[in-house]
Amino acid sequence: MAQDYYALLGVSRSATPEEMKKAYRKLARQLHPDVNDAPDAADRFKEVTTAYEVLSDPQKRAVYDRGGNPLGGGGGAGGFGGGAGFSFDDIMDAFFGGGGSSSRGPRSRVQRGQDALLRLQVDLAEAAFGVTREIKVDTAVVCERCSGSGAEDDSATVTCGTCHGHGEVQQVQRTPLGSVRTARPCPTCHGFGTVIQDPCHECHGDGRVRSRRSITVSIPAGVDQGTRIQLAGEGEVGPGGGPAGDLYIEVEVARHPVFTRKGDQLRCQVTLPMTAAALGTHVDLPTLEADLVDEDGPEVVGLEVPAGIQSGETLTLRGQGVPRLRGPGRGDLVVEIVVQTPDELDDAQRDLLKQLAALRDEERPEAQLGSTHRGSVFGRIKDAFR
Template identity: 75%
Template sequence: MAQDYYELLGVSRDAGPDDIKKAYRRLARQLHPDVNDAPDASDRFKEVTTAYEVLSDPQKRSVYDRGGNPLGGAGHGFGQGFSFDDIMDAFFGQATGGRGRGPRSRTQRGQDALLRLTIDLAEAAFGVTHELKVDTAVVCSTCQGSGAHAGSQPVTCGTCHGNGDVQHVQRSLLGDIRTSRPCPACQGYGTIIPDPCPECGGDGRVRSRRSISVTIPAGVDQGTRIQLSGEGEVGPGGGPPGDLYVEIDVNRHAVYARKGDQLLCQVTLPMTAAALGTHLDLPTLESDLPDHEGPDTVDVEVPPATQSGDVITVRGQGVPRLRGAGRGDLRVQVVVETPHHLDDEQRELLHQLAELRDEQRPEARLGSSHKSVFGRIRDALR
């Protein structure tokens, strides 16, 4: 025997199938003509491929170990035809097409589904339960997912004989190369449904509208997605369903805006109230809920000498935290309003005030070191 296949692959004579396959993968990556331009690379690649063809086949290996011709007189190289899938397996660890050889199952997992739900700010903050109408694929009740008409069943494909793949042989410089492709007659399933279910047409599922209950946890925000496992599309062949994702869209509120777990609002006060200080009763966000129990307003103390743009913080009156305990804060921005119309008495009183404060002709601050209104608002929100 001119060549020692064990020596070509660099394995011992008692090497197991995994060791032989691992050795071939290593050499095939090194010697394949597409990656190795050495003059003898092609011949050496043929030699190690022939060695692998023999040693990976228990019957051929037994003949070879007894000193016989394992290739049956077919010569060296690729012998009676070496599968291109084996070459791809050596390089990438899998057969061509990205899946294992053999028929694929008709039963597959269904796709995930996405549904958008619009809720109010108070519902997003404190949680709510909604009934949703969902239009998805469900298991066909007529055939129970089999896809076959009652009393019938799938039969073995006559083209691929149940393998799911068909072989194509192509001549090349390296010899006969076989490639496997999904059978065009059965689409790779290995079986054909001769009498499909009249309800689902052989798919094993139909479209249906159903109602489900979804609980929105407290603290969700715009764009939050709620995952409902197993509530998505049923798969082909009555396969397990995917998941349903409910994406939250929050309506704008008439009074409050939201930033994280904080509630923001703006109030306009007359100049006198801002100067002297006052108390405000603001509606609580939870008062929007129909089953709300508790106070409907929150007291906000405006201290004397409040300036336009100042922000007053009320602790624990914001939005409940989605992942964590407690609530954020309520931030109230004050806008001081200068009176538009003054009668004679009011004008005289303001003149007297200006005189008492020596402000008849005040000097304007240019480039004051004091922060602007926008700067104070920005710092307060931080």
């Protein structure tokens, strides 16, 4: 004997057929040319395939053990040549976990339902402080007539006569590589293994019907645009009355006329006349709580504007922003000041401004290049030269 087939498979001479099959599967996965690009992978794959072809056939194995030629000059190395104990299914088993000839069995009529997504628009205040909404959902529910079975009565379901309850039918084809067995879902029972002779008159065998129902949704405080809230088991009921999927509520926050939001921070603009910006003032700002009818919080919050504030500067009110979704406390309210210059003056106002310009030596002011904003780069350079 030129080769030791047992050594090629890595099994003992007393190995059982199952042990040899397991060893061959392992080697086939390692040596197949499609997954192994080593120069000798193809030759080694042919050798172990020939070894398994011989040892998996009881008659060829007996001839080999007596020292004879088990291939009889016919099947050559790697021929997959139709031995009684070897077929192309064994290679398929090696790569697909035993799927070549084994049956997957019938699939259950009872399956989990699909998840559903629903978009819900809320106001900015509702997103900030939370809200409870009742929504209407068109979804699949269990058929009350058949309780999800899909049959009009208990005796209406019988074993499929085409697949005999297996849920699939198999077909064997002869190829140059040997016999190839394929399986596909039974066309009669669609893979269930049983046939409903008298389907439910309400759901027509599906076990579920479409219906509109009400769901109460609690939106937690601090949610933002695009936040998704999961409602477990509130999605569609599955075929055959199977468990329901989940319902996801995606929050859409409507635009607010005053406030904009960035994370847990609120921002707004306050426009002041030139005189108020120069002299300083007090401003009462509306709060976000004022948008909620049942909210006990303050409707306004005071803002002290210091004298000499410039347009574009910001003032911060701590703890007047959006409540944090995960964690205690609230963000801040950032107020941007916009100084408005009067565009229409009467004679008296014009005279007063001329007097102010003379007192401040600003009758013929020199234009300044760059930003004069406090804390800017130009301002710091100017201060350094001073």
